[in-house]
Amino acid sequence: MSQSLPPADSSSQLCDADLTALNTLRLPARAHRLARPSTVDELAQVLAERNPAEPLFVIGEGSNLVIGSDLPGLTLSLAIDGMVQVKEDDVHVWIAAGAGVHWDDLVAWTVTQGWQGLENLSLIPGTAGAAPFQNIGAYGVELSQVLEQVTVLDVVTARVEHFAADECEFAYRDSRFKSRDRGRYIITGIELRLRKQPRCDVRYGPLQAAFGHLPEHEVSPVAVRERVIAVRQSKLPDPAVLANAGSFFKNPVVNGAEADALKVRFPDLVAYPQPQGVKLAAGWLIEQAGWKGKCLGPVGMHSEQALVLVNHGGATSADVMALADAVRADVLEQFGVTLEQEPVLLP
Ligand SMILES: Cc1cc2nc3c(=O)[nH]c(=O)nc-3n(C[C@H](O)[C@H](O)[C@H](O)COP(=O)(O)OP(=O)(O)OC[C@H]3O[C@@H](n4cnc5c(N)ncnc54)[C@H](O)[C@@H]3O)c2cc1C
Known part of the structure; x- marks a missing residue:
């Protein structure tokens, strides 16, 4: 995939970029211009240089897209990286991730630390930045349950804003970013609140079968992640193959x-x-x-x-x-x- 992307910085924009490898349905389409800002400042610069009248699109890894035809104007594929621990107390740890982080890398990192909250969301394709857009969910858990806040760049005002979880209007596969504010905010990063002592949610069928008989403290996020990955791989086609x-x-x-x-x-x-x-x-x-x-x-x-x-x-x-x-x-x-x-x- 990487050979079809321009390098991750604001100065280089690819004209007439092929998007076929950038959507997992592999539909043929082209972007008039494609940019990959790797910091919020670079993103702000790209937007400042853009003619506000031209169409603007944001894509992540293209795993939830149907690209119907060539995209006019400017398409952004955010390359904002980084996963860090922000703070902790006795019960929780707060972590932040850049919008360009591959979602499952984030899940793997947190689970390896022993932190609980993302294990049911293992192996969902896509980026951390896209996760709040449709409030990703799987195996009885939704992102909204662990999300602390979303950081965005407002396309209209060019200001950085923060939305707490209860301001995101999360619903089943929905949020304000997907519905009433579609196109207004570019998500640049997310902050999540995870538990230091596991209390995994194993109510969903295959997880219940594997872990339902165990006491709560014996069910580790790592074990749940492994089970979720095994179930997903047995049921869902891998977009890299089909x-x-x-x-x-x-x-x-x-x-x-x-x-x-x-x-x-x-x-x-x-x-x-x-x-x-x-x-x-x-x-x-x-x-x-x-x-x-x-x-x-x-x-x-x-x-x-x-x-x-x-x-x-x-x-x-x-x-x-x-x-x-x-x-x-x-x-x-x-x-x-x-x-x-x-x-x-x-x-
Ligand atoms: C095999 C497979 C299994 C899947 N399983 C699940 C599942 O179990 N649960 C689930 O919820 N989803 C699932 N999905 C859907 C998909 O993985 C998620 O919706 C994912 O969050 C999309 O991420 P992406 O980076 O590919 O976003 P894209 O597909 O590139 O974009 C999706 C939408 O988000 C917007 N967007 C992307 N990034 C940003 C940003 N930084 N700021 C603002 N808007 C943005 C785009 O404009 C677009 O409208 C699955 C997909 C596949 C292919």
Whole structure:
């Protein structure tokens, strides 16, 4: 991947940059200009030199993107590095990471220190800077549970701001950065609060099976991370081998009455009660609609995990959208449930 990136500093901007290797669905697209600032000052300089009228995009590792066509204007791929311990007390340790840090490097580092909080989020692709954007989550844990604050550069005012976790408007795969403030803030770093004494969350199925019988103090973050990695590797296609953007649809949330009615018609329905309704397993709906392992042109829904849309090679964004539309239409027809796309469509 690195050969297609310009060096990480503000002075060099690559014109007409190939983005194919910078999105894990491997969709062909180009950026009019691509810059890789490696500090907040460099980022501020790039923005100061930019014509405010030109389009601006931020990408991380492209693991949650559908790049629909070439990106006009300026695209930023942040290379802001660094993982440090900020402070500690008897119970917690606070750590900070730059937006460009590879997320799983951060998880591995914290878990190795014996700090608890990120182990369930092991092996999620992408950068630390993108993690708050959709409030990444896996195996019963969401980033919002450990996030202390997000540091951003405000594109409008050019000022550095900090948002505490309760100001980020986190929800299931959502935040203010993804919804009402989309495009306004560039996340430059995150601060997390982790526990020094493990209290791992192993309520989720495969973790419960492996650790549910053990007393809390005997379940280490390292062991949970290893288990999560093993489960993920057995279920999810590795984008380096088979291009994909992870879960292509969110798990839809319906109200209790709708869930009850569906349960009568489909007794095997996979559903999880939530405070705000009942979350349905989108993968189950897609599988029941007959799309598991099925292809439409060069794209298909994965044969092991029906929620993952894969590019078998040579696909365009039109191929991806055609399959997504077909899957969405069939699930709506059979279950009366609308699937919402998870990856962000650019431009
Ligand atoms: C195999 C696979 C498994 C996955 N599993 C999970 C999972 O279990 N849970 C989960 O939640 N996600 C999962 N994902 C989705 C993805 O890994 C996450 O959404 C990740 O956080 C995306 O990071 P990225 O750096 O690749 O962001 P990108 O895909 O490059 O960008 C995603 C969005 O974030 C914005 N963004 C990126 N960086 C910044 C920044 N610094 N400031 C402001 N906006 C920014 C972009 O503009 C874009 O809109 C998976 C993806 C794959 C391919």
